[in-house]
Amino acid sequence: MKEHEYTHYVNYYETDRMGITHHSNYVRWMEEARLSFLDSIGWSLLRFEEEGVVSPVVSLECRYKKTTTFGDNVKITVKPESFNGVKLSLSYLMKNEEDEIVFEGSSMHCFLDRNGYPLRMKKDYPEFYESLRGLLE
Amino acid sequence: MKEHEYTHYVNYYETDRMGITHHSNYVRWMEEARLSFLDSIGWSLLRFEEEGVVSPVVSLECRYKKTTTFGDNVKITVKPESFNGVKLSLSYLMKNEEDEIVFEGSSMHCFLDRNGYPLRMKKDYPEFYESLRGLLE
Amino acid sequence: MKEHEYTHYVNYYETDRMGITHHSNYVRWMEEARLSFLDSIGWSLLRFEEEGVVSPVVSLECRYKKTTTFGDNVKITVKPESFNGVKLSLSYLMKNEEDEIVFEGSSMHCFLDRNGYPLRMKKDYPEFYESLRGLLE
Amino acid sequence: MKEHEYTHYVNYYETDRMGITHHSNYVRWMEEARLSFLDSIGWSLLRFEEEGVVSPVVSLECRYKKTTTFGDNVKITVKPESFNGVKLSLSYLMKNEEDEIVFEGSSMHCFLDRNGYPLRMKKDYPEFYESLRGLLE
Numbered sequence: 001m002k003e004h005e006y007t008h009y010v011n012y013y014e015t016d017r018m019g020i021t022h023h024s025n026y027v028r029w030m031e032e033a034r035l036s037f038l039d040s041i042g043w044s045l046l047r048f049e050e051e052g053v054v055s056p057v058v059s060l061e062c063r064y065k066k067t068t069t070f071g072d073n074v075k076i077t078v079k080p081e082s083f084n085g086v087k088l089s090l091s092y093l094m095k096n097e098e099d100e101i102v103f104e105g106s107s108m109h110c111f112l113d114r115n116g117y118p119l120r121m122k123k124d125y126p127e128f129y130e131s132l133r134g135l136l137e
Numbered sequence: 138m139k140e141h142e143y144t145h146y147v148n149y150y151e152t153d154r155m156g157i158t159h160h161s162n163y164v165r166w167m168e169e170a171r172l173s174f175l176d177s178i179g180w181s182l183l184r185f186e187e188e189g190v191v192s193p194v195v196s197l198e199c200r201y202k203k204t205t206t207f208g209d210n211v212k213i214t215v216k217p218e219s220f221n222g223v224k225l226s227l228s229y230l231m232k233n234e235e236d237e238i239v240f241e242g243s244s245m246h247c248f249l250d251r252n253g254y255p256l257r258m259k260k261d262y263p264e265f266y267e268s269l270r271g272l273l274e
Numbered sequence: 275m276k277e278h279e280y281t282h283y284v285n286y287y288e289t290d291r292m293g294i295t296h297h298s299n300y301v302r303w304m305e306e307a308r309l310s311f312l313d314s315i316g317w318s319l320l321r322f323e324e325e326g327v328v329s330p331v332v333s334l335e336c337r338y339k340k341t342t343t344f345g346d347n348v349k350i351t352v353k354p355e356s357f358n359g360v361k362l363s364l365s366y367l368m369k370n371e372e373d374e375i376v377f378e379g380s381s382m383h384c385f386l387d388r389n390g391y392p393l394r395m396k397k398d399y400p401e402f403y404e405s406l407r408g409l410l411e
Numbered sequence: 412m413k414e415h416e417y418t419h420y421v422n423y424y425e426t427d428r429m430g431i432t433h434h435s436n437y438v439r440w441m442e443e444a445r446l447s448f449l450d451s452i453g454w455s456l457l458r459f460e461e462e463g464v465v466s467p468v469v470s471l472e473c474r475y476k477k478t479t480t481f482g483d484n485v486k487i488t489v490k491p492e493s494f495n496g497v498k499l500s501l502s503y504l505m506k507n508e509e510d511e512i513v514f515e516g517s518s519m520h521c522f523l524d525r526n527g528y529p530l531r532m533k534k535d536y537p538e539f540y541e542s543l544r545g546l547l548e
Contacts (some may be wrong), residue, residue: 150442165424168423181482182423207456208455
């Protein structure tokens, strides 16, 4: 199992005046799916927080393919794409209930300690490093 | 001057599928106006944070009178209604550019120290207490 | 069954700088729970939309009892409190996983047709009226 | 003048549990700045709506350089990068009050008519086409 599935039900307050989901919400769903993925491999955000590790978003890419709206169930597949111990890249594929792709995206993350210094996860958190590397092969 | 004026320009992403401002956003605008009011009397949230004071929302009341939407300038008037040193009550009146009332509301706040204990502002922060009491007379 | 249960998982993006759920989000969860309740009695928002009925929020009351934060499962109970065919009042009780009350609130709604005219649901939508009245007894 | 300046004041409700602006909000600020830019060249979203033109976001790129938080004034510069009459690309540069770059991004947009068919703006809206092309030279 190298990818993780997560479903987001589109809320009414996520729609906009065009009648569709406002595009900024997909970025939030990426976060929902990402945290669910990390949780599934034993590294919940709460565990990171306890360890004093923060993992900010370095960059994002979003490609909007089809609209969604209130009441839709959006299936999100998250997958690690690369990880050198310093930067982690994840990809996201979102589909509607007709199995059509509605969104493709990616996010890049780094890992910082309590003082904001970059961590080298291979050395500092080898267990996390190995878990993720294992999903890349 | 016992009341404070603040203007919020309605953003596109604040509208919903009905074509109007989603009702949850008025709660955010109440916060914007409240923090602007506190700043105007010398008690910015940043100052409170430095002092280790937090001021959570205890309760809210919202009455929606007319809809607003993207592009509207909403004029918000904030006014302290009562303050006994423990609980602060503020009222909010929002008008559109035609000077029609679109929203009326109120919020109640308490004041806590770093450890979550209630502060008695008359004793603990007399300067703040007097500023606010002065606006009530 | 006169009340409806709904669970909201608190997302990271719903927290604020105090480390807790921003208070505006509870208003959104009230909507989530309300739409889930209406759906459960056969009156999804999509059905209302097809009929050309809109049901704006007339007023809200929110009482914040305890904080919640990222990762919490908040159990929300929605219950109709009164309904005269013109105005519908609902109450909301939210509890954390320790079964402590975190929030109490209520919302009032009216029903409008496509042209914005008030509907009298007893006459115009007797099936909906009876469903809700049945839950009140 | 080929670029447009817009300032966003960071609201308290835009921060998250890390104490900083949640990354999804930058996407909303891109929209604020974009609509302000289009307004400045005479093509407000309201004008587009009256004409029956919608302009969805096709793709986004976001690069986060430095954190911002509540109380910051973020200066946003928007600039058209390319426009062939079918797809419009805009770039965004955001700076803090110390004039440090906090965010760089871009967005791609297309233009659709009421029925969802792609418009060729050079032919269908030559005035808009020429305005934008003039800013590219």
